[in-house]
Amino acid sequence: MNNITKALLTVALTLGLLEGCAQSNPHPMDMTVAVQSAKTKTDHEALAAHYEQAAKEADAMVEEHQQILADFKKDPHDYPKSYLGGNFESHCQRLIDIYERAAAENREMAKMHRQMAAGAISRRGSGSER
Numbered sequence: 533m534n535n536i537t538k539a540l541l542t543v544a545l546t547l548g549l550l551e552g553c554a555q556s557n558p559h560p561m562d563m564t565v566a567v568q569s570a571k572t573k574t575d576h577e578a579l580a581a582h583y584e585q586a587a588k589e590a591d592a593m594v595e596e597h598q599q600i601l602a603d604f605k606k607d608p609h610d611y612p613k614s615y616l617g618g619n620f621e622s623h624c625q626r627l628i629d630i631y632e633r634a635a636a637e638n639r640e641m642a643k644m645h646r647q648m649a650a651g652a653i654s655r656r657g658s659g660s661e662r
Contacts, residue, residue, distance in 0.1 A: 576649035583642035590635035597627045 570576050601624040604611060611620070 570645070570648070573649045573651075576645040580642040580645035580649065583638045583645065587635045587638035587642065590631045590638060593631040594628055594635065597624050597631065600624055601628070 567579065570579055601621065604615070604620060604624070608615070
């Protein structure tokens, strides 16, 4: 691989990693207000949809980092030498673990709000929707 190709690959990988590590805005709405003020079926369905979307976004990040890790393991010598020290693999795996936990937590929140929308449980635990 010539030097120009290596440099372009390094830049592309760096930009990809920065994009993957950049904080997204997972809560475009004020979640504290939205959760505290949710009283109707529609409110809880909207919150459930929000959490389901957040779970899907986390799943996409899991898939992306799994692919990056698989590509790295397949041919690590296509990556800059600084990636070969073991930190790159553990970094990708940590991100995979974090995004998997985030997806699971968001699914659990979506499930809870679906139950609240159905009147199965209430925010205050009284068994009735307010």
